[in-house]
Amino acid sequence: MMPTGLVLTSPRTFERRHFAMPSIGPDEGLLRVEACGLCGTDHEQYSGDIASSYAFIPGHEVVGIVEEIGEGAAARWGVSQGQRVAVEVFQSCRECRNCRAGVYRRCSTNGLATMVGFADADNGPGLGGGYATHLYLGPDSMLLDIADSLDPVTATLFNPVGAGIRWAVELPQTKPGDVVAILGPGVRGLSAAAAAKEAGAGFVMVTGLGERDAERLALAPAFGADLTVDVSRDDPVRVLRSVVGGKADVVVDVTAKAPAALSQAIGLARVGGTVVLAGVRGSTETPGFDPDHIVYKELQILGALGVDIGAYRQAIDLLASGRYPFAELPRRVAGFDDIESLLQIMAGDRRGIPPIHGVFAPR
C-alpha cells in the first residue's frame, strides 16, 4: 500500500495524495498511524484561522506503531520496531542550549516548520501529519511508548490529559486540599479536573456555558468534579462561595473564545491565588475584566501554551490506570472520507454539536 495522506492545500481544501514509501536511514523511522486526536488547532488550521503559506498534512496528536526504525534512531528515541508510541508534537535536536535545559519547545533548529501536523507536504518525504496512513519520523522526533493494554484511540488523549496535568497541577503547583476551579468542560477541562483530583485537590469545580456544554458538564463528576456550574444560569463565584465558604486557590481557564471567562477567572480566585490562562479568547474584548483586582488580590497570573514530555508521560500512565472513564468519552472517529465534515462541525461551518473527543483514524 502506498502511504496516503490528506493534504490541506489551502483553507477548507483537502487533497488526498499518495506518497512514495520513504526509504528510512539509520537515524529515521516510519510510523503506521493508528489514530490522531483532534483539537481546536485542527479546525483553525482547516478554516485558515491558523494560516499557512504552504500545503501540509494536519494532525498532531498521533498514536501508531513503529513500522520501520533505523539503528541510531532506536537508540536515540528508546523505542523499537513494532512498538505502539505517541508522538510529541515538537521535535528536539537534543543539543542546543534550550534542548539541554529541557525547554525543547524552544529548540533553536526546530520550530513551527518541523512541528508534527504543520510541516510542508512538498518537502522531503512529505508525510508530516497524522491525517495519513504513515508518519515520517525525522532524527529529532520524540516518542513515548504506550502500553499494549491502552487502545490507540484512547491513547490519543495523551495530549489533552498532559495539558490538564501541566495546566492544573504543575504550573500552579496545586497542593493537597486546594480548591480548584476549572473554566471550560471540554476534554482539556475534564482532563484538568482529573489531574487536580489526582494531585489531591480538596474540591474541584468545573464551569460550562449553556446547552452546548450540558453533556460535558454532566460528565465532569466522573472526572473528579465535586461541583458543576452552568454560567449562563448561575454566578460561579456565588455558587462556589455558598458551597465551600470561599474562593479558589487555583483557577484554570481552558475556555475557547469566551471573552467573559477572564473576569470570571479573576473573580473566582482567592486573595493570593493563582490563575492559569490556557484558553485564548480570539478577541481583545474582555467584558467585566477589571485589572485592579489583580493588584488588590495579589494574584499570580500564568500563561500556559502547550505541554511537555514529562506531563505526557504522566498522562499516559493516568490513561492506562483506568481511574477515570477516558475510554468511554463520547467521541466520533472519522476516516479519510468523513473527517472534513467533522472539522466543519468543529469549525462551526456546519450545524451540530462537536463531539467531546474527535479522532481521525486512517480507513
Ligand SMILES: [Zn+2]
Ligand atoms: Zn491539539
Ligand SMILES: [Zn+2]
Ligand atoms: Zn534543540
